[in-house]
Amino acid sequence: xxxxxxxxxxxxxxxxxxxxxxxxxxxxxxxxxxxxxxxxxxxxxxxxxxxxxxxxxxxxxxxxxxxxxxxxxxxxxxxxxxxxxxxxxxxxxxxxxxxxxxxxxxxxxxxxxxxxxxxxxxxxxxxxxxxxxxxxxxxxxxxxxxxxxxxxxxxxxx
Amino acid sequence: xxxxxxxxxxxxxxxxxxxxxxxxxxxxxxxxxxxxxxxxxxxxxxxxxxxxxxxxxxxxxxxxxxxxxxxxxxxxxxxxxxxxxxxxxxxxxxxxxxxxxxxxxxxxxxxxxxxxxxxxxxxxxxxxxxxxxxxxxxxxxxxxxxxxxxxxxxxxxxxxxxxxxxxxxxxxxxxxxxxxxxxxxxxxxxxxxxxxxxxxxxxxxxxxxxxxxxxxxxxxxxxxxxxxxxxxxxxxxxxx
Ligand code: FES
Ligand code: FES
Numbered sequence: 001x002x003x004x005x006x007x008x009x010x011x012x013x014x015x016x017x018x019x020x021x022x023x024x025x026x027x028x029x030x031x032x033x034x035x036x037x038x039x040x041x042x043x044x045x046x047x048x049x050x051x052x053x054x055x056x057x058x059x060x061x062x063x064x065x066x067x068x069x070x071x072x073x074x075x076x077x078x079x080x081x082x083x084x085x086x087x088x089x090x091x092x093x094x095x096x097x098x099x100x101x102x103x104x105x106x107x108x109x110x111x112x113x114x115x116x117x118x119x120x121x122x123x124x125x126x127x128x129x130x131x132x133x134x135x136x137x138x139x140x141x142x143x144x145x146x147x148x149x150x151x152x153x154x155x156x157x158x
Numbered sequence: 159x160x161x162x163x164x165x166x167x168x169x170x171x172x173x174x175x176x177x178x179x180x181x182x183x184x185x186x187x188x189x190x191x192x193x194x195x196x197x198x199x200x201x202x203x204x205x206x207x208x209x210x211x212x213x214x215x216x217x218x219x220x221x222x223x224x225x226x227x228x229x230x231x232x233x234x235x236x237x238x239x240x241x242x243x244x245x246x247x248x249x250x251x252x253x254x255x256x257x258x259x260x261x262x263x264x265x266x267x268x269x270x271x272x273x274x275x276x277x278x279x280x281x282x283x284x285x286x287x288x289x290x291x292x293x294x295x296x297x298x299x300x301x302x303x304x305x306x307x308x309x310x311x312x313x314x315x316x317x318x319x320x321x322x323x324x325x326x327x328x329x330x331x332x333x334x335x336x337x338x339x340x341x342x343x344x345x346x347x348x349x350x351x352x353x354x355x356x357x358x359x360x361x362x363x364x365x366x367x368x369x370x371x372x373x374x375x376x377x378x379x380x381x382x383x384x385x386x387x388x389x390x391x392x393x394x395x396x397x398x
Binding site for chain 2: 036039049050051052053054055058059065
């Protein structure tokens with residue numbers, strides 16, 4: 001991540017250190033993770049101890065120190081989704097992508113994570129991709145969904 | 159001043175004091191692992207549980223974080239309190255099975271074998287946060303922090319690597335209730351393995367003992383409002 005880019009994000013918040021969480025979220029959104037240099041840079045420029053930033057980076061689920069997938073898949077494991085077969089959906093995703101929750105595919109295309117209730121229980125089992133909800137999931141639908149995201153990528157590069 | 163009752167006796171306390179502080183001052187024993195009078199209360203170990211009655215309602219709470227309020231009634235040894243504390247200790251023990259201080263408490267509470275086990279191997283840390291608070295509030299080096307949350311919470315330097323801001327003062331080592339932070343001085347070097355930090359030591363110009371990390375001298379010079387005399391650190395405290 002370029003220093004210029006970090007500086008621009010800092011400026012957006014008038015380099016006010018009470019807004020550091022906002023800055024971290026912006027960096028996360030841009031890079032899909034928090035690069036170490038970015039944390040070091042913020043720490044130095046805002047006089048916020050690196051320990052404080054590291055603490056925040058590991059505390060919030062929305063922040064990550066490792067790159068996430070271009071398509072970040074959140075499988076809901078909440079109670080409602082669980083009784084409607086979330087485990088099968090997760091199984092399917094694990095085997096299709098050959099990764100475990102918390103991991104990313106080698107090409108960084110897909111990342112997999114489990115979450116506990118995304119607040120759409122009536123649609124369970126729910127899978128969330130890049131913030132979009134996919135309800136009433138089944139193994140078949142998982143297949144189709146993955147295909148759709150991969151194809152959208154291909155179109156974009158073509 | 160506020161008036162409160164602890165175990166049937168009346169006490170006076172200053173506004174803003176916490177219940178644990180007042181109890182200890184008056185010789186009432188309440189077990190506590192994460193409280194230190196010079197650090198902000200954290201309420202992390204949950205061992206200092208007491209029963210507080212306020213406005214006619216009784217509840218269990220941590221005495222180190224509960225303020226002395228006028229008219230509250232505190233009980234430190236009801237069966238409920240003792241049972242709750244016992245459970246807390248049983249939950250803490252698997253985290254640091256070897257820690258003498260926990261074992262002593264277990265003997266007091268007559269726990270022979272804690273009922274619980276950890277999934278992962280114990281790292282001897284009970285997440286009391288004394289080291290983190292001391293490093294942040296007392297020392298000011300801010301070299302270590304909590305990372306993660308819930309059952310995955312640990313204490314570590316940023317990125318789990320060498321604590322580059324650690325000055326090797328050893329305050330965390332001294333405060334840790336389980337002894338899980340070890341500090342070893344070997345001739346001219348001090349190592350705190352848990353923070354992956356090794357620092358060169360300065361020798362006393364009189365007795366020759368290596369007694370303080372250069373990093374700590376540097377830090378003290380930067381932090382103190384009045385710079386200590388140039389040669390202040392030449393002699394160790396014993397020779398001064
Ligand atoms: S349990 Fe899955 S959305 Fe609530
Ligand atoms: S001493 Fe009160 S919770 Fe630890």
